[in-house]
Amino acid sequence: MVTPANTMDAPARKIRVSTSGEDLLLRLCLIALGVFLVVGLLLPIYTLLSKGVQDADGNFVGLQNFVT
């Protein structure tokens, strides 16, 4: 007979949720949105921040540009 205690002792079975083609398409759309924000926002900001700590030749100068 299966008692609650027996059930607790039973090894946990992994449940795998299958991803349908539609889910995959939705995830691709989400990735596309992520790429849009990375290209339109993150990469330009990163370029600006890195320019702020470089000299005219592109060498890293730390916060020297800010000491004027």
Next chain:
Amino acid sequence: MSVVFFNSLRISVISTAITLLIAGVYAFALTHSRMPGRGFFRAVALMPLLTPSLLPGIALIYLFGTQGFFREALFGHSLYGPIGIVMGEVFFTFPIALMIVLTSLMTIDRRLYEAAKTLRAGRVRTFFTVTLHAMRFGLSAAFFAVFTKVFTDFGVPITVGGSYPVLATDLYQKVIGGFDFQMGAVVGILLFIPAAIAFLIGHLLQRGHSAGIDGSAVIYIPEKSRGRDIACFVFCAAVAAAILGILLMAVLGSLFKLWPYNLSLSLASYNFTAHESSGWSAYGNSLKLAGGTAVFGTALIFFGAYLLERMPGAAWMRAVIGFLCMVPLAMPGMVLGLSYIFFFNNPSNPLGGIYGTMTILILSTVVHLYTVPHLTALTSLKQLDPGLEAVGSSLKVSRFVTFGRVILPVSLPTILRIASYLFMNSMTTISALVFLYSANTKVATISVLLLNDNAMLGPAAAMSVLIVATSAAVVSLQWLLMQGLLRRTNAWRGKEA
């Protein structure tokens, strides 16, 4: 550099304090008095949202400039400098502060006033312990929202700043005037960091405020008080007259034949081809930019919000992208524009082809304006039944079909609101575009800036008035469409009755 930074800080703190004081009293008068014309005063207060930030500067030159109609009102002080910047910024940021403070005042529970009355608290004590206490989150959130706006604004200081430099104008002079991109990046970072900090604090405060709003609150209806109502009416009438006066001055300025020598009225200033190389095409480009941003931005932002809110699984990816959607709100437009120069105007970037085209203007504007419509879409999608997609899949209907046949039609009012917000703000924005436009993609706000630089105040005012008229027309159209939509979707209510 430190002088410019502290100039910006000083101007921002002073403008914010004055704006909050006026907006606080104005909001109190709208919600805690029974003065006549409350709807009119509210509508007038929101009008500066339709204007580019260059417009108050131009109107102030007509009013208080060297040849201005009321120049004596400044008691010998010059408009050009801190006085002009503060006046223009107060006009420009007033509706932002008002909307935030108004929300906090409208949510005060009437029972608190009744309790104060029962406990025999005087008017002053009730004001401090109930009204001001309830306003504290709204006032602090408004402080940071207005501070960020003033700190990063470019339009007002470039028109009436004179030789008083602030970070935004310094950045413009360094990049456009001196081609010193290295120092431009440094100034850009200095502009970005305080704006980001102020945004974060303001955002946290606003969340605290939203959490404190109780859905069961009873709406406060003020009692009649002749003295208070008259005082509130006089104050609101004075503020509304100032706002309308600035707008009217811009319209009149665009109609003067040759200010200040010939004040007869004519439409000569609207003949843009006679004043500027781009002529009417700048206005046409603005319409293209606003239309492109509204169509592309609305589709992207609404579908993006749908994916983030209602897609199953991919929780970590949704969390990361959800955070990225919030970043543009902390990003000053000028900093975004400058970062686009560095990123897209790089020969090794395969996307470099869009530099100098309308595409980069639309891209930067969509990114710059992304957060507010994203939050609007999220709020609307959260209100829909979470089981809609589950019902669809149990009927073997694709998620895309459910999206097209159920989610989209139900969300049409929100979609309209997003499109109108994007259109209106694309018409009035200048900050990011000032670094990205080319001869073929010059937009109306840039044209206003160049006309003002060339001392052609009349045509600059005319182009500003055209921008305001277009924004107002779009807002009116949105209102009409919303009314039609509501009539159609709520028709069943009448039939049922």
